[in-house]
Amino acid sequence: MDSCVVPLRQGGLSLVQTTDFFYPLVDDPYMQGKIACANVLSDLYAMGVKTCDNMLMLLGVSNKMSDKERDTVVPLIIRGFKDLAEEAGTMVQGGQTVLNPWVTIGGVATTVCPPNEFIEPGNAVVGDVLVLTKPLGTQVAVNAHQWLDEPERWNRIRLVVSEEDVEMSYQVSMFLMSKLNRTAAKLMHKYNAHGATDITGFGLLGHAKNLVQHQKNEVSFTIHNLPVIAKMAAVAKACGNMFQLLQGYSAETSGGLLICLPREQAASFCKDIESEDGLQSWIIGIVEKGQRKARIIDKPRVIEVTPKIE
Amino acid sequence: MDSCVVPLRQGGLSLVQTTDFFYPLVDDPYMQGKIACANVLSDLYAMGVKTCDNMLMLLGVSNKMSDKERDTVVPLIIRGFKDLAEEAGTMVQGGQTVLNPWVTIGGVATTVCPPNEFIEPGNAVVGDVLVLTKPLGTQVAVNAHQWLDEPERWNRIRLVVSEEDVEMSYQVSMFLMSKLNRTAAKLMHKYNAHGATDITGFGLLGHAKNLVQHQKNEVSFTIHNLPVIAKMAAVAKACGNMFQLLQGYSAETSGGLLICLPREQAASFCKDIESEDGLQSWIIGIVEKGQRKARIIDKPRVIEVTPKIE
Numbered sequence: 001m002d003s004c005v006v007p008l009r010q011g012g013l014s015l016v017q018t019t020d021f022f023y024p025l026v027d028d029p030y031m032q033g034k035i036a037c038a039n040v041l042s043d044l045y046a047m048g049v050k051t052c053d054n055m056l057m058l059l060g061v062s063n064k065m066s067d068k069e070r071d072t073v074v075p076l077i078i079r080g081f082k083d084l085a086e087e088a089g090t091m092v093q094g095g096q097t098v099l100n101p102w103v104t105i106g107g108v109a110t111t112v113c114p115p116n117e118f119i120e121p122g123n124a125v126v127g128d129v130l131v132l133t134k135p136l137g138t139q140v141a142v143n144a145h146q147w148l149d150e151p152e153r154w155n156r157i158r159l160v161v162s163e164e165d166v167e168m169s170y171q172v173s174m175f176l177m178s179k180l181n182r183t184a185a186k187l188m189h190k191y192n193a194h195g196a197t198d199i200t201g202f203g204l205l206g207h208a209k210n211l212v213q214h215q216k217n218e219v220s221f222t223i224h225n226l227p228v229i230a231k232m233a234a235v236a237k238a239c240g241n242m243f244q245l246l247q248g249y250s251a252e253t254s255g256g257l258l259i260c261l262p263r264e265q266a267a268s269f270c271k272d273i274e275s276e277d278g279l280q281s282w283i284i285g286i287v288e289k290g291q292r293k294a295r296i297i298d299k300p301r302v303i304e305v306t307p308k309i310e
Numbered sequence: 311m312d313s314c315v316v317p318l319r320q321g322g323l324s325l326v327q328t329t330d331f332f333y334p335l336v337d338d339p340y341m342q343g344k345i346a347c348a349n350v351l352s353d354l355y356a357m358g359v360k361t362c363d364n365m366l367m368l369l370g371v372s373n374k375m376s377d378k379e380r381d382t383v384v385p386l387i388i389r390g391f392k393d394l395a396e397e398a399g400t401m402v403q404g405g406q407t408v409l410n411p412w413v414t415i416g417g418v419a420t421t422v423c424p425p426n427e428f429i430e431p432g433n434a435v436v437g438d439v440l441v442l443t444k445p446l447g448t449q450v451a452v453n454a455h456q457w458l459d460e461p462e463r464w465n466r467i468r469l470v471v472s473e474e475d476v477e478m479s480y481q482v483s484m485f486l487m488s489k490l491n492r493t494a495a496k497l498m499h500k501y502n503a504h505g506a507t508d509i510t511g512f513g514l515l516g517h518a519k520n521l522v523q524h525q526k527n528e529v530s531f532t533i534h535n536l537p538v539i540a541k542m543a544a545v546a547k548a549c550g551n552m553f554q555l556l557q558g559y560s561a562e563t564s565g566g567l568l569i570c571l572p573r574e575q576a577a578s579f580c581k582d583i584e585s586e587d588g589l590q591s592w593i594i595g596i597v598e599k600g601q602r603k604a605r606i607i608d609k610p611r612v613i614e615v616t617p618k619i620e
Contacts, residue, residue, distance in 0.1 A: 004403040004404035006364045008363055017364060017418075095329060100412060101410075101412060112422050
């Protein structure tokens, strides 16, 4: 699943570890550093691990940058990464930087903990509900923002969205992608979560399918609600099948956690997250008896979301 | 130094962790996988850590490869990496693969251990000797091998080396680079090593300078002997200042450990390694009183080495 769990030689402890690296997608290097850090840590948080013991940073610096570009951009990326690591209560000690044609940013997050500090993802039971902790649509928003400078593509979506909408959804996306899923990881313990995954490159349904396949019980996931960053559902529709946002396959970066929670605890979970982080979560579906399939119903309810940016 | 050491919340344990990734340098993907694995682990071995608890593999697959090339090359790299991890008594659990203009191969090695399982690198004392566990010259050999197909460059060295010599030194280099420094790590404990580093991109003297700067005592390193893969000193000389091999700056990949050992124990250390691994080590210098400088004497003794390939 999202992190590997390796039993250690030291009595009862496990190593929980994950790595992730990717290419820049926003034009603000400091925010890009934060997003990369949040994205790596999210794999630990999906396991209910709330304390990361160490991070390594992996950086590929483009050989096509001028010295001046490099000296401007790289320290900002590093600062963003380190600042968010600090916010997460951990530190970046170690890593490597190489020259590469493309800029790459990523890291490794590691925790050593006893079994009660992480939550195996495979214990969903019939009657659980599915909670999502961030709205969908970051990829659509980032692309729409790029298209402001590409008239041909912009013409495809200008009837459904204004420049201001796009600028706003881009800011909202950067805010969301750089937001830690740490509070959710902590509350997974309080509210007896039965498993979780984080939503990234395969989209909501892609990751839901992966999670359901790892279930011990014969269950299936049915998703009824799709919280989406405001206007991005319309943009996705205007682009035809390109994003597959409402089909559940639009990639997210540093997306929310999808969590299986006992039904009677889910509302409290969402309320707690909102009061701690100021961010909404949503009950988006249910766990039913089934053959480990995940699906979105035919006409899901699209919830338009405009998070307040701090 | 070579690995980061992070004290853990669990009584007395530390996380020892390192990451490394680079670009292919040999044309055999299976061997390249082994070399990448040996290179990552070497940072742990330099800390006297002989047990790695987990490895992650980091792979960048070139977007310029055809599907067929990709399907042939990538599984071989992965197999090489995993095979050597197994030889090292560890496992590859986790990692990530991305598309990239260049092929990149690397990994993360992690150990959780009590303080007596690793050796801080900064405790050299006057009277210690410096031991090197692999000969120098891998970069020279790899380059010379490439030049077999580049007549202009080959002409620069053909007077000092035959095609057979170059082919042999290339095979020797692949063998050496894919050799684990694990026995050395184990014997560092038996023979009370006072610190070590592994020789990679900055060359022997580059890494010696780094190690000496981390010493607690006021010491300096003086290097008298340079064990070099047979003929590679002559090749390096024929290339002028290009490699800086005899100046100590020729890059190595997955090079040997440079270890500070009590003088009276160094010979036994070398003998033990040879009987366990079938590989020679050399006393190449001494630790003297000084201001944390490292140098190679004016006319070092060059030891021509032809290891027996298993």
